[in-house]
Amino acid sequence: MQSRLLEKMCCPFDKGDLNISIFKQEENEIIEGLLTCSDCQRYFPIIYGIPIMTPDEYRQKSLEAPVMKKWGLELPAGYQSFRLDGPTTARALEMGDNG
Numbered sequence: 001m002q003s004r005l006l007e008k009m010c011c012p013f014d015k016g017d018l019n020i021s022i023f024k025q026e027e028n029e030i031i032e033g034l035l036t037c038s039d040c041q042r043y044f045p046i047i048y049g050i051p052i053m054t055p056d057e058y059r060q061k062s063l064e065a066p067v068m069k070k071w072g073l074e075l076p077a078g079y080q081s082f083r084l085d086g087p088t089t090a091r092a093l094e095m096g097d098n099g
Ligand SMILES: [Zn+2]
Pocket: 011, 012, 013, 014, 015, 016, 037, 038, 039, 040, 041, 042
């Protein structure tokens, strides 16, 4: 997705502001990244340049988990809410720059 689109995007559930962590970018195109809602703490991965922002019931955690794991984000087994939970995940995001 084009990085300039970020300004126009908001959480599809509550219209909250989205924060982004970019993991792979080519010029102005975000290839891999993670959008997080500041209101509901939902996360929306960007995979192959496509932001996954479909309703929870249409998302498949099994498809997203390997990508999340590659980014250093491991969610507990059985975790179904698609929301970030607690400081563990947030800390993992912050550590991303340390390579
Ligand atoms: Zn939200």
